[in-house]
Amino acid sequence: MNDYLIQILTESLQQFDLDEQPEIRIEEPNLPEHGDAATNLALTLAKPLRNNPRTIAGQIVEKLQYDENKISAVEIAGPGFINFRFADDYLFEELAGILEQGTDFGKSDEFDGRQVLVEFVSANPTGPLTVGHGRNAVLGDTVSRLLEWTGAEVEREYYFNDAGRQMRVLGESVRARYNELLGKESDFPEDGYQGEYIRDIAQSLVDEQGEGLLDAEDEKPFKEKAEEAIFADISQTLERMGIKMDSFFNEHSLYEDGKIDETVAKLRELDLAYDKDGAVWFRTTKFGKDKDTVLVKSTGEPTYRLPDIAYHANKLDRGFDLCVDVFGADHIATYPDVLSGIKSLGYDPDKVDVVVYQFVTIVKDGQPFKMSTRKANFVTLDELMDEVGADVSRFFFLMRSPNTHLEFDIARAKEAGEKNPVFYLQYAHARICSVMRKVTEEYDFSGKADLSLLNHPSEITLIKTMNKFPKVIAHAAKSREPHHVITYLNELASDFTSFYHDCRILGEDKNIAHARLTLAEAVAQVLRNGLTILGISAPESM
RNA sequence: GCGCCCGUAGCUCAACUGGAUAGAGCAAUUGCCUUCUAAGCAAUAGGUUACAGGUUCGAGUCCUGUCGGGCGUACCA
Numbered sequence: 104m105n106d107y108l109i110q111i112l113t114e115s116l117q118q119f120d121l122d123e124q125p126e127i128r129i130e131e132p133n134l135p136e137h138g139d140a141a142t143n144l145a146l147t148l149a150k151p152l153r154n155n156p157r158t159i160a161g162q163i164v165e166k167l168q169y170d171e172n173k174i175s176a177v178e179i180a181g182p183g184f185i186n187f188r189f190a191d192d193y194l195f196e197e198l199a200g201i202l203e204q205g206t207d208f209g210k211s212d213e214f215d216g217r218q219v220l221v222e223f224v225s226a227n228p229t230g231p232l233t234v235g236h237g238r239n240a241v242l243g244d245t246v247s248r249l250l251e252w253t254g255a256e257v258e259r260e261y262y263f264n265d266a267g268r269q270m271r272v273l274g275e276s277v278r279a280r281y282n283e284l285l286g287k288e289s290d291f292p293e294d295g296y297q298g299e300y301i302r303d304i305a306q307s308l309v310d311e312q313g314e315g316l317l318d319a320e321d322e323k324p325f326k327e328k329a330e331e332a333i334f335a336d337i338s339q340t341l342e343r344m345g346i347k348m349d350s351f352f353n354e355h356s357l358y359e360d361g362k363i364d365e366t367v368a369k370l371r372e373l374d375l376a377y378d379k380d381g382a383v384w385f386r387t388t389k390f391g392k393d394k395d396t397v398l399v400k401s402t403g404e405p406t407y408r409l410p411d412i413a414y415h416a417n418k419l420d421r422g423f424d425l426c427v428d429v430f431g432a433d434h435i436a437t438y439p440d441v442l443s444g445i446k447s448l449g450y451d452p453d454k455v456d457v458v459v460y461q462f463v464t465i466v467k468d469g470q471p472f473k474m475s476t477r478k479a480n481f482v483t484l485d486e487l488m489d490e491v492g493a494d495v496s497r498f499f500f501l502m503r504s505p506n507t508h509l510e511f512d513i514a515r516a517k518e519a520g521e522k523n524p525v526f527y528l529q530y531a532h533a534r535i536c537s538v539m540r541k542v543t544e545e546y547d548f549s550g551k552a553d554l555s556l557l558n559h560p561s562e563i564t565l566i567k568t569m570n571k572f573p574k575v576i577a578h579a580a581k582s583r584e585p586h587h588v589i590t591y592l593n594e595l596a597s598d599f600t601s602f603y604h605d606c607r608i609l610g611e612d613k614n615i616a617h618a619r620l621t622l623a624e625a626v627a628q629v630l631r632n633g634l635t636i637l638g639i640s641a642p643e644s645m
Numbered sequence: 646g647c648g649c650c651c652g653u654a655g656c657u658c659a660a661c662u663g664g665a666u667a668g669a670g671c672a673a674u675u676g677c678c679u680u681c682u683a684a685g686c687a688a689u690a691g692g693u694u695a696c697a698g699g700u701u702c703g704a705g706u707c708c709u710g711u712c713g714g715g716c717g718u719a720c721c722a
Contacts, residue, residue, distance in 0.1 A: 597669090
């Protein structure tokens with residue numbers, strides 16, 4: 104419809120002597136009196152044409168030729184908006200289209216054929232995933248789903264590093280617990296991981312190896328065991344949330360294939376890297392920073408920035424058209440350096456895009472809950488799902504814009520009723536399924552329903568709301584903001600329940616019942632498609 | 646100090662990226678179950694969009710400044 108409006112408006116614009124074609128934007132008015140679609144075209148033309156917007160709007164409308172099967176009215180309103188009203192026939196056609204498209208309704212070709220890598224979670228295996236990782240994981244997965252719905256081919260990747268200091272400390276922590284379990288002296292590392300899971304891992308080592316590791320040369324066997332156990336745990340947690348990674352990328356491989364050294368060498372060639380005080384520095388002052396940044400410490404160990412640059416170069420080498428990174432606001436500082444780095448190396452930084460999300464605050468018993476992985480004072484994702492389930496968890500992580508702090512009120516999420524917004528959507532779906540079951544017992548429909556019988560305001564509103572779905576998905580995908588889908592589904596569910604209360608199906612005349620049932624089926628389809636994108640189930644009964 | 650993000654109803658948050666009278670949910674008040682799920686519907690109340698300027702036909706949205714909050718600002722990730 105948008106394309107059609109733009110087309111007829113463009114034709115009408117030919118009456119003017121314009122230097123360049125203005126961009127025509129169609130928007131949806133927030134008041135129903137203002138029609139179904141509107142354009143501010145006349146307002147933007149006021150300046151170049153040096154005329155009053157209302158006069159221009161009049162001239163545009165005067166010459167406008169439109170199909171009355173699609174548009175029933177065109178009005179000029181306010182300062183010079185042109186408002187369009189859709190014809191009912193057009194709406195009925197669209198409604199029939201929704202059912203024809205079925206599980207594909209909402210898909211578009213916005214990102215058609217593009218190869219996209221979405222990197223997310225990327226937590227080092229030092230402990231169970233926490234609620235903070237949860238937001239990351241669900242955002243990454245849902246952004247992936249959105250991109251898939253808009254035509255992209257998506258690979259989900261998990262980036263990790265099992266070679267750094269964190270992992271060494273992890274190994275030492277396990278070793279200390281292991282010794283402890285065997286009644287030996289242990290010096291638990293000062294900044295060690297204190298969680299109970301460390302003891303469990305140590306215990307399994309005792310079970311498997313007995314005292315065999317007491318005189319191990321270093322922490323390596325402990326580290327390896329921990330990594331294995333923790334990764335198994337992480338994968339299981341992700342699976343529970345409906346997340347399946349396509350690839351795991353170990354930072355270590357960048358050292359093995361020489362990419363780290365290569366990156367430094369290239370930066371040196373460009374005079375963007377230099378030695379000072381035994382370290383290698385990245386000339387970030389060239390990119391507008393007030394300080395240069397260390398790439399390789401004097402110990403010879405790179406800082407995280409260097410592998411990050413090499414890793415992104417690697418992603419682009421693999422031929423992806425777009426690389427999306429999902430990370431928390433605390434990592435934002437490295438992002439400009441990575442972009443500067445890959446740009447210097449000759450890659451297109453526009454192909455890298457970042458979803459930054461703000462922190463999650465868990466509210467337990469009305470009190471904010473401070474978390475720290477090392478001190479083992481956290482809420483794990485598994486604990487969260489034990490409490491509220493995967494559907495509710497996903498929904499809560501997605502319902503806010505990534506850019507805003509997320510307050511996760513466990514008590515509220517646990518209420519299976521009114522206060523919990525997830526159920527509102529699922530309930531609407533379950534209700535439709537229930538009606539469908541009952542109606543098909545009572546009636547015997549054959550052929551297609553006569554949709555022109557739908558003329559109640561609630562019915563018309565519902566159809567219009569459904570028609571917005573593909574646009575919402577495309578917008579959410581482009582902006583990488585899944586919360587738009589939730590906002591939309593709430594509106595749809597709300598419009599449906601109004602319809603449900605205003606218009607009965609069971610007990611009505613057969614033809615009306617058939618038309619309304621068809622409408623309800625379409626709503627169920629859209630709800631299902633939307634929930635599928637969010638990774639939330641659509642139960643048939645509750 | 647500097648950089649990034651944010652400040653919208655009592656609370657948690659939207660607002661199609663500059664459009665018309667700023668919207669939902671929760672909490673509050675009031676109606677509605679012998680009829681397809683009341684996990685619901687309808688209605689009322691709640692606002693100087695932190696503050697002060699500016700840009701223009703038009704600002705919650707853009708620019709400047711002030712105040713308040715979060716996160717960075719490590720040879721930690």
